[in-house]
Amino acid sequence: MAAQGWLAARVGAGYYAWRRFLPARILYHPDFFRVRALLAQDDIRVAQEARRRLRRVLVHALEHVPWYRRNVRLGPAEAAHEPLEQVLACFPYLSKDEVMAQQRDFLDCRADTDKLLYATSGGSSGQGIGMWRSKRLADIEKAFFTHEWGRFGFSFDKARILRIGADARRLAHEAPTRVAGNRLMLSPYHLDAAHRAAILGAIARFRPAYVHAYPSSAAALAELLRPGDLALPVRAVLLASEPATPAQLAAIRRLFRCPVSLNYGLSERTNLAFAGYDDEGLGNYRFQPLYGWSENRIDEDRCEIVGTSLWNDLMPLIRYRTGDYGRIGAGGRCAAIDGRGQDFLVDRSGRRIPGLAIVIDEVTWNFVRLYQVRQRRPGAITLAVVARHGVLSAEQRAFVLDAQQRRWGGFFDIALQEERDIPLAPNGKRKLVVSALA
Numbered sequence: 001m002a003a004q005g006w007l008a009a010r011v012g013a014g015y016y017a018w019r020r021f022l023p024a025r026i027l028y029h030p031d032f033f034r035v036r037a038l039l040a041q042d043d044i045r046v047a048q049e050a051r052r053r054l055r056r057v058l059v060h061a062l063e064h065v066p067w068y069r070r071n072v073r074l075g076p077a078e079a080a081h082e083p084l085e086q087v088l089a090c091f092p093y094l095s096k097d098e099v100m101a102q103q104r105d106f107l108d109c110r111a112d113t114d115k116l117l118y119a120t121s122g123g124s125s126g127q128g129i130g131m132w133r134s135k136r137l138a139d140i141e142k143a144f145f146t147h148e149w150g151r152f153g154f155s156f157d158k159a160r161i162l163r164i165g166a167d168a169r170r171l172a173h174e175a176p177t178r179v180a181g182n183r184l185m186l187s188p189y190h191l192d193a194a195h196r197a198a199i200l201g202a203i204a205r206f207r208p209a210y211v212h213a214y215p216s217s218a219a220a221l222a223e224l225l226r227p228g229d230l231a232l233p234v235r236a237v238l239l240a241s242e243p244a245t246p247a248q249l250a251a252i253r254r255l256f257r258c259p260v261s262l263n264y265g266l267s268e269r270t271n272l273a274f275a276g277y278d279d280e281g282l283g284n285y286r287f288q289p290l291y292g293w294s295e296n297r298i299d300e301d302r303c304e305i306v307g308t309s310l311w312n313d314l315m316p317l318i319r320y321r322t323g324d325y326g327r328i329g330a331g332g333r334c335a336a337i338d339g340r341g342q343d344f345l346v347d348r349s350g351r352r353i354p355g356l357a358i359v360i361d362e363v364t365w366n367f368v369r370l371y372q373v374r375q376r377r378p379g380a381i382t383l384a385v386v387a388r389h390g391v392l393s394a395e396q397r398a399f400v401l402d403a404q405q406r407r408w409g410g411f412f413d414i415a416l417q418e419e420r421d422i423p424l425a426p427n428g429k430r431k432l433v434v435s436a437l438a
Helices: 002-011 014-021 030-039 043-064 066-071 076-081 084-089 096-101 135-152 193-206 215-224 246-256 394-408
Strands: 117-121 129-133 161-164 177-180 183-186 210-213 236-239 260-265 272-278 285-287 292-299 302-309 320-325 344-346 352-354 368-377 380-387 413-418 433-435
Touching: 030 043, 030 135, 043 066, 043 076, 043 084, 043 302, 096 129, 096 320, 135 236, 135 260, 161 215, 177 193, 183 193, 193 215, 210 215, 215 236, 215 246, 236 246, 246 260, 246 272, 344 368, 344 433, 380 394, 394 413
Parallel strands: 161 183, 161 210, 210 236, 236 260, 368 433, 380 413
Antiparallel strands: 117 129, 177 183, 260 272, 272 285, 292 302, 302 320, 344 352, 368 380
16 A cells, blocks of 8 residues: 555565564554544544544645636635535546646645655556655555454554555566565466466465455455365455446456455545445445545536545545446445456466556556556457647657566566557547457
């Protein structure tokens, strides 16, 4: 999670080795514990606190964030006293393009970026977003996951976790697993028959109680192993970062025979929802009311999900259009969330690689506006990019290719192709992965 990444980046790999021995109050910002205490209250008090925090964010944005001071015809004093719904309606909807075109104008004018973490993500749409974050915000984010997953007995710091995600990736010639403190890191790019015995041996030795993974990676592990292969009780499978198909969920449930939790969230940190999967199937998502103010924007006959973070006073995104769709009903319930896509890529050895793993970095976003990964034959991919200003220079093209070769040269032949635009798919989003092999 974000807080772990924040500390790990500064302390190094040793962070995971010693964190389980430290009291939580040393690891986390005091607001981590304040949020957890708020979440323990009844629904009425949580709703009251959500409204209080929404007003606070709106007033703060009008006082200290340049973009809102220019574009919202409302003063801080009015925002502090007028009816809350009317105040919120004065704020225009935000798109990802608007935020990325004027990033620093969405930052609190008093913030010192040298003391912050800048995180970028291409997400499932291939359109980048960059956000400045602080240790406090990362720990608040973690408090919501700790509250939700704590009902399974889960702890980020103390539980023994099998982690399958981008942070666990290894190069093609390396072993599929490594231990980092209380986590067994399993590379999502090594889930194939050639590594089956090594993976089984590592899991048997480590004996994880929880699985924290991409849905596609957990499903790939379920396809690789048989239910009888795991002679240990897993208490819960915690899925994140991408949508899950019914077939994936059924395979995961078949292997691990335990509750499965899914979540919907964004790098922009405006909305968070959880759903559970058990013997009765997939339940409704429920948007967490204290995390973000979730709305629907009607787009023809579809309901776009719009969010406002209730905690991000550093870079507040207010009425942010997620590009995802789902009707949010009473109690924050949503039967289905549409618009997020996930496809596999096939490497030189015939292994399937999660498409979300192909990302571009902070520097590249300075001159690339959109990207898409395309595949027509196994072991080869084309990175289609749209320049932010005109066309890419020779140096920029070389930079993009070199960065991807370092990450993926062991798995794919990589080509770069410039485009004027990447068209939207029928669901209204740009697909990150377009594969003729799907």
